[in-house]
Amino acid sequence: MEVLPDVPLPSSIRSRYVDGINGLRMHVLEAGFETSGRPCLLLLHGFPELAFSWRKVMPTLAAAGYHVIAPDQRGYGRTTGWDPDYDGNLASFRLPNLVRDMLGLVAAFGHKNVDAVIGHDFGSSVAAWCALIRPDVFRKVVMMSAPFAGTPSLPFNTVNGPARSAAVDPVHRELAALPRPRKHYQWYYSTREANGDMHRAPQGVHEFLRAYYHHKSADWPDNRPYPLQSWSAAELAKLPTYYIMDLARDMPATVADEMPSREAIAANRWLPEGDLAYYSAEYQRTGFQGGLQWYRCGTSGAFVPELQTWSGRTIDVPSAFISGKQDWGTYQRPGVYETMQTRACTKMIGCHLVDGAGHWVQQEQPEAVNRLLLAFLGEAK
Structure with missing residues (x-):
């Protein structure tokens, strides 16, 4: 097995591996592991990042009494067991399977639920779907830098007039x-x-x-x-x-x-x-x-029918959104930021745009992000 250099981490965070997670050997960063019985927080990175992206957030959350887990997600970093081939198993990267990865990881650590799942960039999408599919496990959700558009609709009222086929986006x-x-x-x-x-x-x-x-x-x-x-x-x-x-x-x-x-x-x-x-x-x-396989799952349209299983469902656990004030990601899909607040999430406690941060908000302004996360965790019941 390849010997890799140590991850350059603060002393309160450790790097470890967890085997048997939905076919993966998952590399995980962990803080707040010194005592048992702590509520769990799950932190999900985006592209092109790694669990390492949370290094400035994890110690503060652990000091507040949480067991904090941040994996290299499927397709990334030191997690292995995924197919690296462009022509390989694309379906393993679809959103419901990424949710399954997280369910397996949480269970492996002995948690029946997590106090909050917190995702940034593409990890925000995984966090949103975790909260939507398994609200009993993922009891709160924070989406960062990528707002949630809601579930795709099923063709509706088509019995007397067939639904129009999905055309290539002009x-x-x-x-x-x-x-x-x-x-x-x-x-x-x-x-x-x-x-x-x-x-x-x-x-x-x-x-x-x-x-x-x-x-x-x-x-x-x-x-x-x-x-x-x-x-x-x-x-x-x-x-x-x-x-x-x-x-x-x-x-x-x-x-x-x-x-x-x-x-x-x-x-x-x-x-x-x-x-x-x-x-x-x-x-x-x-x-x-x-x-990149994650993007291909979205742009291909091949996995929309599976996501339509949850058509009409909303995120009903307490939710929040955090982004950089200088982050175009908030607005890159017109109308989604507003839809998230008005329709997709029914218990949205706050939307926060942090000045002095672009897309990498938890790295650019970690103190502000820590304050917002702890305030949300304290307020959301």
Whole structure:
């Protein structure tokens, strides 16, 4: 078995492996393990991140009396047992199976329920579906940086008029036809080429990730988000190029334009070079395809029928949303931020946009995130 270097963690967090989790050997970071009987918090990272993304949050939550668990999710980091092949088992990455992963992990630690599941970016989607499918286990939910749109609808009242077949979304053709031709990053991430583009980036994985994290952070001065009016090419083209890319460019070329200076890198306190080196070493070792499979499950449309099993269901446990005030992710799908608050979640306690944070809110502003999480956990009953 490959011997990997230690994860650079605070002394109150330990790294361990848990076998037999829905076919996975899951790598987990754990805090608050010193005493038994603590309520559990489950923290779920997004792309392109790892359980390591929660290193600044876990000690404070553990100090407040929680058993805090943060896994490298299926497709990521030091968790093994998933298929890394583009032509492999895509269905294993669909949302209900990711929920099954988390149910297995919680049970393995001897918890019948968790006080809250907290997810960031794509982990926000998994957290939302955990709370929707198994509210008896996941008793509260915090979604971060990616609002929840609700469940997909079933074709309705079609007995006398068959439902229209799902057509290819015309927005992609319209984006490509703009005077400055564009493409949506999630559909780029679904291409066969995307993993190789990033894994073999001309600037190297480390420099690629530095530019990517910078471009989506509050350090990039043009991250000044606002709600878009519609899911249309003209409106989507207002998004930064890390979301709506130039048609002919890949992601490494896109973010290279915004690479911070050496002085800015040296001055970065929320992601110093030593922390970034852990991310880059892990992605250099594994590639990016495991995380990209999640996007493919969404863009293919193949797994929507399964999600329609829960059509009309809402998230009825106490919920909250936290994002960076400088994070375009809140608005990247027009109307979803509002839908989450008005229809998808019935017990939403608060939505918080943290100033001085872009997309990586729990890394950029961990103190503010810790305050908001503890306030939510104390208030939500």
